[in-house]
Amino acid sequence: GESVGLHLPTLSVQEGDNSIINCAYSNSASDYFIWYKQESGKGPQFIIDIRSNMDKRQGQRVTVLLNKTVKHLSLQIAATQPGDSAVYFCAERGGYGGATNKLIFGTGTLLAVQP
Amino acid sequence: DAGITQSPRHKVTETGTPVTLRCHQTENHRYMYWYRQDPGHGLRLIHYSYGVKDTDKGEVSDGYSVSRSKTEDFLLTLESATSSQTSVYFCAISERQGGVSDEQFFGPGTRLTVL
Numbered sequence: 001g002e003s004v005g006l007h008l009p010t011l012s013v014q015e016g017d018n019s020i021i022n023c024a025y026s027n028s029a030s031d032y033f034i035w036y037k038q039e040s041g042k043g044p045q046f047i048i049d050i051r052s053n054m055d056k057r058q059g060q061r062v063t064v065l066l067n068k069t070v071k072h073l074s075l076q077i078a079a080t081q082p083g084d085s086a087v088y089f090c091a092e093r094g095g096y097g098g099a100t101n102k103l104i105f106g107t108g109t110l111l112a113v114q115p
Numbered sequence: 116d117a118g119i120t121q122s123p124r125h126k127v128t129e130t131g132t133p134v135t136l137r138c139h140q141t142e143n144h145r146y147m148y149w150y151r152q153d154p155g156h157g158l159r160l161i162h163y164s165y166g167v168k169d170t171d172k173g174e175v176s177d178g179y180s181v182s183r184s185k186t187e188d189f190l191l192t193l194e195s196a197t198s199s200q201t202s203v204y205f206c207a208i209s210e211r212q213g214g215v216s217d218e219q220f221f222g223p224g225t226r227l228t229v230l
Contacts, residue, residue: 032217043119043205043221044158089157093217102173103219105150105157 008087010110019077021109023090028071030092034103035064035075039086047075047088077111085113118142119222121206127228134193136225138206140186146209147189148173148219149181151202158205164189196229203227 013019025033031052036044050057050064050073057064063076073090089108118141128134138147146165150158150173160173162181170181178200180192193200203226207219 034218036221041224043223046218046220049218091157102160102163103217105159107155107157 008108008110010112012112012114013080014114015080015082017080019075019080019084019111019113021075021077021088021111023073023075023106023109025071025073025090025092025106026104027092027094028068030094030104032093033064033066033073034091035062035073035088036091036105037084037086037088038108044089080111080113082113082115085111087111119206119208119220121204121222121225123225124223125226127230128196129230130197131195134196134227134229136191136204136206136227138189138191138222140189140206140208142208142210142220143186144208144210144220145186146211146219147183148207148209149179149189149191150205150207151175151200152205152224153202161191161204193227196227198229201227201229 034049035047037047038044048059048062048064050066055066061078065074077084087108087110089106091103091105093103120139122137148163149161152158159175161175161179162173164170164183167183182190203224205224206222209219
C-alpha cells in the first residue's frame with residue numbers, strides 16, 4: 001500500500017457535485033478491491049467492492065472503476081452530501097492464494113464537502 | 116460497527132506495563148483481525164485468526180500476542196507496552212477469506228496511549 005506522509009491528500013467539493021477519489025494499487029496480481037469510508041473517531045465502513053474480472057461496479061450513489069492496465073482504482077460519489085465528508089481508502093487483496101489472502105490498505109483521501 | 120465491540124475504547128498506560136485489548140463479535144464469523152492505524156500509514160495487520168486457537172502473524176506482529184479461545188472473542192496483548200505502540204487499534208471480522216469477496220467489517224477502535 002501507499003505511504004504518503006502525515007498529511008492526507010484532500011479533495012474539496014461543493015455539496016451536490018460529483019466526487020472522484022483515486023487510488024493507485026501496487027500489486028498487478030491483486031484480484032479483489034474494496035473501498036472504505038472512515039468518519040472521524042469511527043471504524044472503517046465498507047462501501048463497495050470489485051473483483052479484478054470486472055471494470056465497473058455500481059452501488060447506491062457510488063461507482064467503482066478498475067483499470068488494471070495502469071493499476072488504478074477510483075470511487076465516484078454522485079451528488080455529494082455533507083454526510084459524505086470522511087476519509088476514503090482503498091484496499092487490495094494480493095491474490096496469493098490459500099488462507100493468507102490478506103488485505104493491503106492505502107492511506108486514504110480526505111473528502112471535504114462544502115455546503 | 117454492528118456486531119463488533121472493542122474494549123476498552125480508550126486507555127492510557129505507562130511504558131513496560133502489560134495491556135490487553137478485547138474484541139467481541141456476535142456475527143459468528145470465522146476470521147478475526149487486529150490492525151493498528153497510524154498517521155502516514157494505512158491500516159497494518161498485527162495478527163489474525165482463522166478459527167478458535169488458530170492464529171497467525173501479520174505485517175507488524177513484534178511486541179504483540181493474541182489469543183482466541185472462543186469464536187466470539189479475540190484478544191490482543193502487549194506484553195510490555197512501548198511508546199511506539201501508541202496507536203488506534205481496530206478489530207475486524209470476515210465471514211470468509213480468499214473467496215469471491217473478502218469484505219472485512221470493523222469495530223469502533225481502541226485509542227491506546229503509552230506514556
